Amino acid sequence: MDFRQPASSPLLWIILLIPYVALLWLPFYNDTHPSLMGFPFFYWYQFLWVPLTSLLIYIVYRGIK
Template sequence: MRILLALPFLGLLGVPFYNDTTPALWGFPFFYWYQLAWVPLTSLLIWIVYRHGVKKGDE
């Protein structure tokens, strides 16, 4: 489960892959909204790993 915590790092590591202006979302270029989308996604992943640890007693 802890490998999930590497996803935001890997998702944001390859800047050339998301360094583009299209597709725009609500007027935001892709470069910005892609990075901003990782903020709640990362929080969700941290919560999932935490809950899994609590269930296993790893706290």
């Protein structure tokens, strides 16, 4: 068995930082407007990142596999 990681582009790993930075910078999304279906921006912005983060993790996974 070979447990070494395959060589991959550092750009793939930087992609994983996108959701971290987007959610870490709280002043950017700490607002109530624009609202979406009655949800303030603060909430729907965070919920939007759940599927986006899953998609980015999948992209990185497929890139290193």
